[in-house]
Amino acid sequence: xxxxxxxxxxxxxxxxxxxxxxxxxxxxxxxxxxxxxxxxxxxxxxxxxxxxxxxxxxxxxxxxxxxxxxxxxxxxxxxxxxxxxxxxxxxxxxxxxxxxxxxxxxxxxxxxxxx
Amino acid sequence: xxxxxxxxxxxxxxxxxxxxxxxxxxxxxxxxxxxxxxxxxxxxxxxxxxxxxxxxxxxxxxxxxxxxxxxxxxxxxxxxxxxxxxxxxxxxxxxxxxxxxxxxxxxxxxxxxx
Numbered sequence: 548x549x550x551x552x553x554x555x556x557x558x559x560x561x562x563x564x565x566x567x568x569x570x571x572x573x574x575x576x577x578x579x580x581x582x583x584x585x586x587x588x589x590x591x592x593x594x595x596x597x598x599x600x601x602x603x604x605x606x607x608x609x610x611x612x613x614x615x616x617x618x619x620x621x622x623x624x625x626x627x628x629x630x631x632x633x634x635x636x637x638x639x640x641x642x643x644x645x646x647x648x649x650x651x652x653x654x655x656x657x658x659x660x661x662x
Numbered sequence: 663x664x665x666x667x668x669x670x671x672x673x674x675x676x677x678x679x680x681x682x683x684x685x686x687x688x689x690x691x692x693x694x695x696x697x698x699x700x701x702x703x704x705x706x707x708x709x710x711x712x713x714x715x716x717x718x719x720x721x722x723x724x725x726x727x728x729x730x731x732x733x734x735x736x737x738x739x740x741x742x743x744x745x746x747x748x749x750x751x752x753x754x755x756x757x758x759x760x761x762x763x764x765x766x767x768x769x770x771x772x773x774x775x776x
Contacts, residue, residue, distance in 0.1 A: 579761050590666075590752050590767035591705060598762070634704065638761055648761045649695075649719075652704035 551635045556657040559629075565622040567656050569635030572616040579638045580611060581650065582620045584631040584658075591634065591652075594620065625660045632657050665689070666768035668753050674774045675743050683738040683771045685753030691766075693759050694736040696728060697752040699770070705752055711736060712759050740773075748775045 552570040559565040571580065581596040595602055595609045597618070602609045608621040622629055634655040640648040667686045675681040685694065693712050697705040709718045711730040725747070727739040740747055750772050754765040 577761065581764070588750075588770075588772075590668075590754075590770045593764045593766055596762070596764060640761055648759055649707045649710070650705075650765055652706070654704060 551637055551653050553633075553635050553653065553656045555654065556659070558659050558661060559622075559625045561626055561660055561662055562624055565620075565625040565629065565658060565660070567620040567622075567633050567635075567658065568617065569619070570617045571635070571637045574615050574637050575639070577640070580609065580615075580618050581636040581638050582607070582609065583634045583636065583650070583652075584629075585634070585655075586628075586631045592631075594633075596638075625658075627660050627662070630658060630660045666753055666755055666766055668751075668768040668771050670771060671769060672772050672774070674776060675740075676776050677745065678742045681740050681743055681773065683740075683751050683773070685736045685738070685768060686734050687753075687755045687768075688734070689755055689757075689766065690733065691755035691757050692733070693756045693763075693765075694730060695754040695756075695765060696726075696736070696738050697754065697767075699750040699752060701749070708738075710759070743773070743775045745775050748773055 582594040583591040585591045595607050597609045610619045632655040634652050669684050695710040696708045699705040708722045725741050730736045750770045752770045754767045756763045756765045
């Protein structure tokens with residue numbers, strides 16, 4: 548499985564953009580980059596995912612480098628509610644037809660949003 | 663709102679006493695997953711159902727079983743819980759198991775083994 552490397556923790560001031568980096572230098576051509584977050588004692592929450600192109604939704608933006616070896620999750624205006632552990636996951640398939648893929652969580656980045 | 667529901671949110675059991683955790687979904691998704699998350703660790707996949715097809719992870723202990731009687735419900739059975747099985751158990755669903763399909767998680771059930 549492609550491994551990801553994330554900083555263990557980051558701080559961000561409320562109202563500012565939070566930029567969370569992730570390195571995935573061993574990613575293969577058909578593997579997606581997923582971002583989830585987990586607020587304390589809750590289930591992980593899906594944020595966004597992408598293959599090659601940058602993606603944006605109502606929660607965040609995902610910027611993937613051209614060589615796909617790294618990505619950045621951007622929360623444009625962080626609030627206190629965004630304090631959570633953010634997981635960057637490279638999703639791989641255990642079958643040739645692309646089925647039976649699973650999420651392999653790493654250690655994530657603990658984002659603390661402060662006043 | 664369509665969602666993934668887990669009951670109960672907290673479950674206490676005794677060492678060696680079988681316990682069942684429940685998950686239901688209103689998303690009409692074909693795949694249901696069970697993850698285990700121990701304290702200060704990341705979630706780890708135990709197994710998943712693709713429709714009625716059961717797929718076990720290689721390192722999931724035999725003590726853990728699962729049942730999926732219909733599309734909406736999936737159960738996690740722990741036959742003889744040990745102290746090391748105390749954890750948060752997370753249910754997730756996806757429309758299909760493809761790489762481009764997000765998984766959506768429920769709130770989890772925290773299991774305490776006495």
